[in-house]
Amino acid sequence: MNGRFVFILQVVQITGLVLLVLLVSLLMYLSARKAIHNKHTDRYNRRLQRLLATDSALQVFLETGEASRILNVRKDRRSPVFEALRIRLSISRTEHERALIYEYARNHFHDYYARQLKNRRWSTRVNALLELELFRMDTMRKELSELLGKTKPSDTERFLILRIFASLQMKEVLPYLKEEASFLSDSQLLQLILPLQSALQEVILNEFHVYPLRVQCAVVDALRLRNERSALVLSHLESLLGSEEPDLRLRAVNAIANFGYLSPDGEGKLLTLLQTQTGISWDERQALARLMGSIREEHFLPVLLEFLGDESYPVRQTASDSLSRYKSGEEQLQSAALHHPDRFAREMAEETLERKRYEGVFH
Known part of the structure; x- marks a missing residue:
């Protein structure tokens, strides 16, 4: 019995030792992997900051249109050039600079995105479509049309492709608006x-x-x-x-x-x-009141005064604001405040007169 107990104890000890070795090995592996990742991240960030500097090769390219050897290296998504161009697009204020970025993307990113669009992972294809739209890659029209026509893309992919078509002013978007809206x-x-x-x-x-x-x-x-x-x-x-x-x-x-x-x-x-206003909704009557305030033709005044007594508060409020925009607006509102047959219309006219005088519209 004691011998069996000793054997079991030894097995437990050996198992525990093996597990400890495995855990230590896993910890060392994860630590090494984290260190390598941090090293790559630091290198990436340093390269990105150099590209965004005021005297960088990217800045020279955007000023002169001449790309140095640093910008002509092989591109993939891990290259900081992608992020640098995206940042410059977000802060660019000149069409010339944006045009240079789009041209650079067309010349250097075409093959990369062509591969990404054939990737089996949905997220990879969607990210590629978002970046194609960002860089306005009109050289990818053929690949996008094939992806839309020869395969069965998801609804998200189909929408993104159509949005790229629209941004590139491609007439191919029109049939989809007719048939697949x-x-x-x-x-x-x-x-x-x-x-x-x-x-x-x-x-x-x-x-x-x-x-x-x-x-x-x-x-x-x-x-x-x-x-x-x-x-x-x-x-x-x-x-x-x-x-x-x-x-x-x-x-x-x-x-x-x-x-x-x-x-x-x-x-x-x-x-x-x-x-025919009796058959239209309150939000349409409100829109009509706003329109009459924008046009400001005198023959619409009777309609606005009628809307001033509408059963809907937003319609009454919009009608009173529109009346205040007319040349005779103050006079019309004063008359409505005293003589309009609807009590709510009189209250709205008084409220508008008081507010417009406070705002300095009426004196």
Whole structure:
């Protein structure tokens, strides 16, 4: 019995010793690996700081367009050149400097990104697409089209490819807006449409009713956000005042408010819309009140005074603010505060008069 106990004790001791050796070995391995990683990180950071210095080879390249041998070495993602170029893009204020960075990326990063797009790892491909967009790699059009057409990319990859197409003004993005908008969110649609410049924008406007409603709404939102001001855009927005789609009509009203004026034909369409206001939502009535404050045509005053007694508080508030922008605004609000048949309208007029006098708008 004692011999068996001694044997078991020896086995336990040997096992413990082996485990201790393994743990010490693992600790030494991890420590060595950490030291090597820190060494590489320090070297990377030193090289990055040298590239970002005011007298660096990168600075000389951005000033003269001449790339030194330091910048012509083989590139991969571990090279600090990637990060240095990304940082310079984020702080660059001149189109010339950004153009040099884009040209450098096209000349040196093409093969690297072509390999990355064929990688089996989803995260690697997505990161490559994000960097292609950052560096505007228009030399990758063929590879991107193949990735989109010959394979089955994920929704994220497909969206990123389409966003690159849009940023590069590639007409290939338009069929996807027509046929596959359903897999895109409203935010993603807006990201695809906002970068489009006048040539592609005109193509979309000429075929506007071919696109799905969600795309139409995104196009109008993009026109408003870019503050587009042209006869073509104004004519198109005015035509939407007669739309039977409330969401599209609301966006058109908000976009027209940026112009501050309407054509005679547009005013006629607006008056027609105002005559049917009983069937429209409060947010559209609020947008109409804001639009009338932007246009400031005297024949809209009766409508604004009617909106001053609207059942919705935001509509009443916007109508009173719009009235204050008219030449006779103070007089109109004073009259409304005394004689408007609606109690809430009188209170809103008094509140607006007091606020505008405090702000110095009225004296």
